[in-house]
Amino acid sequence: MSGFGEGVARAIFRRFDADGDGAWSLGEANAYARRLGRPAFANEQAYLDLVGRLAAAADARGRLTEAGLVGFYDRAVGLARDAALVGVGCADDHFTASGSVAGELDARAARGLEALLRRRRSLDRGLKAAAWLPRFCTDLFADFEVARLSDFW
Known part of the structure; x- marks a missing residue:
């Protein structure tokens, strides 16, 4: 296995080792x-039986370790397919996404919009709710960040 392949196998393991203890629990393996x-x-x-049959490196409790998963992929084919399915080993590993939305509403404009919506009963309720919100909020702000770009979509 190439150094890149080993790095991908290790990244796959770490992605699913939620508690960071170095071995996959049943929940993590599932x-x-x-x-x-x-x-x-x-x-x-x-x-545990499967880990034993694969003769993969395991911890004292018989759970698959990072070295065990690397060894498995070194002996078996399918690393590229599995890496693609879990999103490891691609550009997605190197990009994060973050963004902010901020807004400030002019109270006079909001009241004018509210009056228009009252006269036009046929307009969508969502628009009416959006016009009603500034009565209580003069500032709007939202902030978000995702670890991988694919989490943004």
């Missing part, structure tokens, strides 16, 4: 399996 479109393990013993 999250990985579901992301790949595979069935989840029925119970912890089924998961």
